[in-house]
Amino acid sequence: MSANVSATLYLISGVLFILALRGLSSPETSRQGNLFGIIGMIIAITVTFLSVGNFTSGFIYVLIFLAIGGTIGAFIAYKIPMTAMPELVAGFHSLVGLAAVFVAISAFINPEAFNLGTPGNIKLASLIEMAIGAAVGAITFSGSVIAFLKLQGIMSGAPITFKGQHALNALILISIVILTFYLCSTQSSNLFWILIAVSFLIGFLIIIPIGGADMPVVISMLNSYSGWAAAGIGFTLENTALIITGALVGSSGAILSYIMCKGMNRSFFNVILGGFGATTGTTGDKNKEQRPVKSGNADDAAFLMKNASSVIIVPGYGMAVAQAQHALREMVDTLKKSGIKVSYAIHPVAGRMPGHMNVLLAEANVPYDEVFELEEINNNFANADVAFVIGANDVTNPVAKTDPQSPIYGMPVLDVEKCKSVLFVKRSLSPGYAGIDNDLFYRENTLMLFADAKKMTEDITKNL
């Protein structure tokens, strides 16, 4: 296949990838968008086969390896529970990162196959691109592995900090730049291996100080990195499909990180520097008096909801942990049968990844037009009778609006306290991720329901 034809086809697959993302602007067009993405991928792979034109026994092995990977991927995709989606995405990011590293290594060892020159005499521009692709890929890999371990609970979600952490990280980042510079002037393979090793290390060090509830930002950031790594390799291979995709994914991840940071009213650097939740929480402890809390049982909650005309549900990460989404939907169905209006309010950073709550509710067959974002629904709390907070905490804390001393001051929160009554499902009075007391617990109109989210929801349904 001529180079011009294959370049044009790669461009087409790049355009199809753009359309795949475009489709996600609404749930109706999204499935078609996904199909465009699949077609784009098939075109890219087919064109590569045709342009290499090497249909020898090596080709058979390529197909075998493709089938092995594909089977594993398909198996995971069908088996994975929706609550594990953040872990899955983190795991997938690590694979993209590692694949980028492997391609870069292969290109470094055998540049002739990629038309980049000869070993020890690789074109300067290609070498820089290769080094960037490999370094960013390695950072994506080790960073995603840590994120995966934290989300999976294998590693504690608590931030791991030590003295001189930021200085060390800065030093390593500078050394990566210096290594790249020397790699380009000497073409030494030892430097290339060191560069990759150091990049693995920094990916690891960047993510360990970031706490569990900041994972939405981390996952989005790693999403962005995996894109930049792909783009770097795309420049090396002079492949438009890869360059376009890398840029798309890179900017997509960057925007998601931005949205997540805004949802917490924190700067990106504040999140990345880490340690949040480990050092704060001292302000509330000093004058901690035992304030009275009203607590109730499923019967009380059922009574309140039965007499309401509109109910707003506020789900959070706790709902995912307790796998309470199906029980919740059943409760809502019972409410709707009695003519009660129910809607769902989702905070941008609820859960462990962007859109986490929406997917869980969709899984439980909640129609997406009953689910609203913070800005859409926040004014409705004042007119609602009952707010049912299930597994959320910091995102409902009115302190964010009133106390400039609070670490979450200025963070957009759901105006849950404006409801006539608030039902707050929680295991105990322990503070949330930000390490501060939730003022909502002590309000006159709040009724605490101390129980596991799933069990409580089921009990309420029985009492309705």
Add this chain to the structure above:
Amino acid sequence: MEIDPFIFRFSIFILSIFIGYYVVWSVTPSLHTPLMSVTNAISSVIIVGAIIAALSGNEDVIFSSSSIYGFLAIILAAVNIFGGFLVTQRMLAMYKKKKKDK
């Protein structure tokens, strides 16, 4: 003076960032999780490089020191392509509108 082809690729790159910027802002927040899984799948188009690397050996040496990395990358990327697209499809199939007859 002739323009270096790199500049053309760089132009595509920069323009694609802008396309990405506007396209992603138009994605509805409720679909942010599928957005992440589909971007995951499409960034695995890096398999193109993996295939070139894997087929770089000759008939006698299929698994050379460089092609072996290509084969490994093919497995990783294939997991991602199939896993990413299928899990996205599975998620998107769950997003349903309220039924009118209800």
